[in-house]
Amino acid sequence: MKMSVVAVDMGGTQTRVAHLAGGRLHRRKAFPTRDVDTLVAAIGAVAPRGPYAVGIAFAGALDMRRGRILNSPNLREWQDLDLPQELGSRLGRPVYLANDASCAALGELTRGFRARDFAYVTWSTGIGGGFVSGGRVLWGNTGMAAEVGHIVLRPDGPLCDCGKHGCLEAIAAGAGIRRLTRERMGSALSAEETVARARAGEKVPADIVNTACRAFAQGLSIVSELLEPEVLLLGGGITLSWDYLGPKVERALRAFSRNAPPVRLTELGDDVGLYGAAALPEHWPEEWPPPTRSSSGAPGS
Ligand SMILES: [Zn+2]
Structure with a gap:
């Protein structure tokens, strides 16, 4: 039972x-x-x-x-x-x-995508990950596996909340976007506002969004080279703007990966x-x- x-x-x-x-x-x-x-x-x-x-x-x-x-x-x-x-x-x-x-990857394994090999990545205030390989969640030695957001992409890059410099999260997640808009535009914008201004054709927000999309795709390509997932499943608030961000991320992902898997958004919300x-x-x-x-x-x- x-x-x-x-x-x-x-x-x-x-x-x-x-x-x-x-x-x-x-x-x-x-x-x-x-x-x-x-x-x-x-x-x-x-x-x-x-x-x-x-x-x-x-x-x-x-x-x-x-x-x-x-x-x-x-x-x-x-x-x-x-x-x-x-x-x-x-x-x-x-x-x-x-x-x-x-846990989100486990939710997908039991209730959502239910495949043997996939990676779940959440793109929100922070960036997190969960990997399923051979039908099991990869927890790691103490449960800290799949910390996609803390892969260092630029050793001289911005300071991350974790104490390191240049983590994917510090460049591409909501908090990183807020910091970049404050530095370059004088006022801190949420990821949602930044995307809205980029859509409207403003140059600096568009630059920041493009940088975030490329960094996010870089993170996904590392995940994909390591795991060879059947699919990359995405969730998190920033993916609500996928109609605008998706083509940018997918284009960069294909350029950075030999065999980029399909990208899908979670259906479990x-x-x-x-x-x-x-x-x-x-x-x-x-x-x-x-x-x-x-x-x-x-x-x-
Ligand atoms: Zn970090």
């Missing part, structure tokens, strides 16, 4: 929770990301009466094996927290924690992370212990 799961998708600004039952997401709740108390209350509000597990897709660097959040530029107050232990002891349920982009989080308990690497130690004997279990 499939385990009942409460899925959590924790982003820098918003957290979403839902209960997965019968293959569908029920009792969804969305609220501003705040603290552990708020999260415990939200999980309690959507949880079923019987036993359940919790799967969390988290927007930030973490050690999946140890269940520890390492750092997250947008979620600093969660740093160094053993979230599975903390939540697990309060809820009396097993809690599984993984990076949000790898915002739910891709929730579906992945819901599948985490079942797809947890067999050789790893569940990261929470409170599934038995804890108060309330």
Whole structure:
């Protein structure tokens, strides 16, 4: 019998929770990301009466094996927290924690594209990735695999939130575009505004967008040379402008790759992370212990 799961998708600004039952997401709740108390209350509000597990897709660097959040530029107050232990002891349920982009790949594997070999890349405020090879998610040694956004493309390039210089994310993601517009135009624009001005024919925004598209394509070409995926699946807010950006990215991708795979946008939309989080308990690497130690004997279990 499939385990009942409460899925959590924790982003820098918003957290979403839902209960997965019968293959569908029920009792969804969305609220501003705040603290552990708020999260415990939200999980309690959507949880079923019987036993359940919790799967969390988290927007930030973490050690999946140890269940520890390492750092997250947008979620600093969660740093160094053993979230599975903390939540697990309060809820009396097993809690599984993984990076949000790898969870999105798992969501695609179980609910969306369902192929044996593909890469999922999200292009938004940051850039994240999740790889599926041979029908399994590649988690890496501690769950930090597929960090596409932190591939260094220009060693002398702009400073990234991670502390390195010239990461793909610092050049092409929303935060990087905001910084570039501030430097070159005197006012910081969102990626959406920058694209709108580029569309309207303004030269500097068009330059910035072209640079971002080429850098993004460079990142995709590295992924494609390493993995030979059947398809590159994309998600994230910036891909909402794919009608304008897609041809630029695809042209550069073909120039940078010997065998560029087709590029597609995710069809699961915002739910891709929730579906992945819901599948985490079942797809947890067999050789790893569940990261929470409170599934038995804890108060309330
Ligand atoms: Zn970086």
